[in-house]
Amino acid sequence: MLRRILLLTMALCTATSYSPVAAEGTSGPVLKWTSKNEKGLYGYVVYRSDSASGPFLRINSRIVAKKLEPEGNDKSSPLMSYEYVDESAERGKTYYYYIDAVADSGRKQKLTDVVRKKVPQ
Amino acid sequence: MRITPTHALPVEIYRGVASQLIYDVVNEGTDPITISSVFPRKGEGSGRADPQTLAPGGKGRIILEYKFPEALGRDQVNFLVKAGAEKSNVGVIRIPYFVQAAYGPEFAVLDFGTMLPGQKLQTKLDFDTRLVNELKFTKVVSKPDWLDISFVSPESGSSQAVGVVATTNKLPEFGLNVGEVILESNVEEDSQLRIPVIVRAFSKYTVSPIPVSLGGVPEGQDSKVNLRVNRVGGGGVRIKKINSGSSALKIETSDCGNGCVDLDVMFDSMRARRGLRAVINVQFEDDEVDLQIPIDALVVPIGVKVTDLGDLDEVTVRSTTTILGEQ
Numbered sequence: 396m397l398r399r400i401l402l403l404t405m406a407l408c409t410a411t412s413y414s415p416v417a418a419e420g421t422s423g424p425v426l427k428w429t430s431k432n433e434k435g436l437y438g439y440v441v442y443r444s445d446s447a448s449g450p451f452l453r454i455n456s457r458i459v460a461k462k463l464e465p466e467g468n469d470k471s472s473p474l475m476s477y478e479y480v481d482e483s484a485e486r487g488k489t490y491y492y493y494i495d496a497v498a499d500s501g502r503k504q505k506l507t508d509v510v511r512k513k514v515p516q
Numbered sequence: 517m518r519i520t521p522t523h524a525l526p527v528e529i530y531r532g533v534a535s536q537l538i539y540d541v542v543n544e545g546t547d548p549i550t551i552s553s554v555f556p557r558k559g560e561g562s563g564r565a566d567p568q569t570l571a572p573g574g575k576g577r578i579i580l581e582y583k584f585p586e587a588l589g590r591d592q593v594n595f596l597v598k599a600g601a602e603k604s605n606v607g608v609i610r611i612p613y614f615v616q617a618a619y620g621p622e623f624a625v626l627d628f629g630t631m632l633p634g635q636k637l638q639t640k641l642d643f644d645t646r647l648v649n650e651l652k653f654t655k656v657v658s659k660p661d662w663l664d665i666s667f668v669s670p671e672s673g674s675s676q677a678v679g680v681v682a683t684t685n686k687l688p689e690f691g692l693n694v695g696e697v698i699l700e701s702n703v704e705e706d707s708q709l710r711i712p713v714i715v716r717a718f719s720k721y722t723v724s725p726i727p728v729s730l731g732g733v734p735e736g737q738d739s740k741v742n743l744r745v746n747r748v749g750g751g752g753v754r755i756k757k758i759n760s761g762s763s764a765l766k767i768e769t770s771d772c773g774n775g776c777v778d779l780d781v782m783f784d785s786m787r788a789r790r791g792l793r794a795v796i797n798v799q800f801e802d803d804e805v806d807l808q809i810p811i812d813a814l815v816v817p818i819g820v821k822v823t824d825l826g827d828l829d830e831v832t833v834r835s836t837t838t839i840l841g842e843q
Contacts, residue, residue, distance in 0.1 A: 437590060437614060442646055450676045453646045457528055458614070501588025501615060502622045 424512050426492055427478040436461045440495045440503065441479050447491050447509060454481060458497055489513045517549060517570075517599060517607050518542045519578060526612035529584050530706035537580040539609060543570035549599040554578055554609075557594045559585060565597075578609070586710070588615050588622055618706035619643050621833040626682045626697065628715035629837050630722055632748060637684045637715070641835035642670040644677035645703055651678050652702045653709070660695035660713060662688040682713060683840070690717050691808045692726055719805035721753070722746050723779075723798070730792070730813035733785045739813060743779040745798065750775035754801035764788035765811070767796065785815045 426441060438458035442451040462475050484490060492510050495503040522538045529535055543549050548571050554563025561582035570576050580595055592612045599605040620643065628637045645651050656665045663682045670677035682697065697711045716726055723745050733739045747753050753775060758767050764787035768780045783792060792813040799806050 440646075449674060450649045451646055452649065457524060458616070497616070499590045501590075501617060503617075503620065 423484045424481045424490065424492075424514055425478050426481065426494065427476070428494060428507065429474045429476050430496075430506075431474050433461050433475060435499050437497045437499045437501075439477065439479075439506065440497055441481075442493050442495070443481065443484075444491045444509075445488070447511065451491070451493065454483065455479060484514050486514055487516045517597070517605075518544050519597065519607060519609055526590065526614045527584075528614045528616060530618050531588060531615055532584075532586050532708060532710070533706060534581065534583045537582065537611065539578040539580070541565065541570065541576050541578050543572055543574045546572050548572065548574075549605065551576075551578070551597060551599050553598045554580065554595055556580075556582060557596060559583060559593060561593075561595070563595055563597070580609070580611075582611075584613060584615055586615075588617055590614050618647055618703050619645050619701075619709050623832045624711060625832055625834055626680070626711055626713040627834040627837065628682075628684065628713075630724075631684065631687065631715050631717045632722075633687055633719065635684075635687075636840040637837055638681060638840050639683075639835040639837040640668070640679055640681045641711075641833065642672065642677050642679045643709060643711075644670070644672075644674060645701075646676065647703050647705055648676070650675040650702075653678055653680070653699045654702060655700035657698040657700050657708060659697045660688070660693070662686050662693075662715075663697075663713065665697060665699070680711065682835070684715070688715060688717050690719055690805045692716055692810060718748070718807075720748055720803040721798075721800060721805075721807055722748065723807050723809055727810040728781075728812075730783055730811070732814045732816045733783065734816050735785055735789060735818050737785055739783040739785070741781045741783075741811075743781060743796075743809065744772065745777045745779060745807065747775035753777040756799040756801045758796065758798050760794045760796045760811070762788065762792060762794040764792055765794060765796070781811070783813055785813070788813070789815055791815050 438460045440453055440458055441455045443454045444451040459477060459479055490512050492512065493505065494507045496506040497503050519539050519541050522540060527535065527537065548569055550569045551565035554565060559582065561580065563578060563580045566577050566579060578597065582593065592610060595609040597607040597609060624641055626639050626641060628639050631637055653667055659665055662684055664685050666681045668679040668681055670679045693715045695713045697713050699709045701707055701709055723743055728741055728743065730739045730741060745753060755769065755777065760767065764784050766782045770778045770780060772778045792811065794811050796809040796811055797806050
């Protein structure tokens with residue numbers, strides 16, 4: 396079974412640092428990210444390209460919805476974890492990904508840098 | 517009567533798209549029901565039940581047609597489902613939805629700024645998409661008659677972006693001109709890009725800002741705004757008369773240098789409890805063209821908490837305008 400994970404750790408709407416991490420139990424490259432300060436956020440859109448310079452195409456037909464914050468965290472902004480599995484990725488190919496945050500207002504804002512991932516054969 | 521969606525919620529659609537939504541319906545009662553009408557509480561839409569009459573335990577479908585609003589973002593529409601003549605037999609289908617944009621920037625305007633007689637202006641803004649590898653605009657569906665549209669390569673050089681260039685071909689009517697450019701594209705999800713376009717055409721005198729919005733004003737409070745009137749080329753500003761048609765507005769003038777007069781506008785919310793929507797008209801001794809300045813305010817009743825959501829204008833991307841010369 397193919398397994399790849401990208402771990403993206405970021406604050407909302409800021410540049411991100413990340414490190415690829417291997418994991419078991421998935422069917423394709425997995426984009427993982429954490430986010431906080433999600434007030435006014437609707438969700439996330441994931442883009443993919445065969446080239447670092449694009450063109451990038453949106454790959455999630457439905458927006459990755461923002462999770463509800465746990466109760467009792469009115470004052471602190473908890474870190475929320477997300478993942479997206481790119482099930483349409485082909486073995487042996489190299490892809491480039493980035494993520495936009497989508498506000499309740501409909502406005503999108505780039506959330507992450509472009510990350511490169513080679514999918515094993 | 518139990519009604520459940522056959523699709524994911526919230527409904528995610530692109531701007532301006534009409535959608536058909538299907539719901540399963542089950543008659544959980546002991547008597548037959550006849551669904552007599554289905555309609556949205558706001559906006560353009562319709563609905564029907566198939567079949568219209570359900571026996572106890574019977575299953576059917578409710579088919580909704582709805583033209584979702586142009587406004588981007590999260591909202592909700594409720595459909596009322598009436599079964600029979602009994603008032604109690606009214607169900608509600610709550611449909612949360614999210615309107616998304618196929619193009620970026622999501623909030624954009626072709627803004628020519630100020631235009632004076634004899635000027636030819638050009639303004640440009642790049643639009644992009646992540647829904648096709650190569651964005652193409654195939655047709656200008658509609659535009660104001662005072663401008664022409666052309667397309668150029670974007671600054672980014674990306675195949676997913678196109679530069680939209682608007683050029684004036686004549687002077688529009690004096691005052692604030694707001695219109696819309698509609699372009700046909702090769703993006704299937706939302707094949708029409710709608711771009712607001714704005715120009716402030718003046719004669720001998722200009723004013724800034726225009727239009728004017730005072731936002732939410734708590735009832736009983738005053739609000740002030742300063743407008744600057746300039747005479748093109750300098751010289752004395754010869755105001756003949758200022759009139760707004762509203763007793764809630766008090767306007768005083770003060771000199772601000774060569775060819776410059778400030779209008780200090782004070783709004784008394786107690787005199788306009790239902791809000792303000794007026795036009796300040798400034799007449800001049802030496803110009804037949806008046807300045808007409810739209811101004812509005814929302815008066816918020818005492819006790820209602822006012823939440824400042826920020827200025828939508830701050831997220832609007834405006835085009836870059838250059839003066840091409842005389843025309």
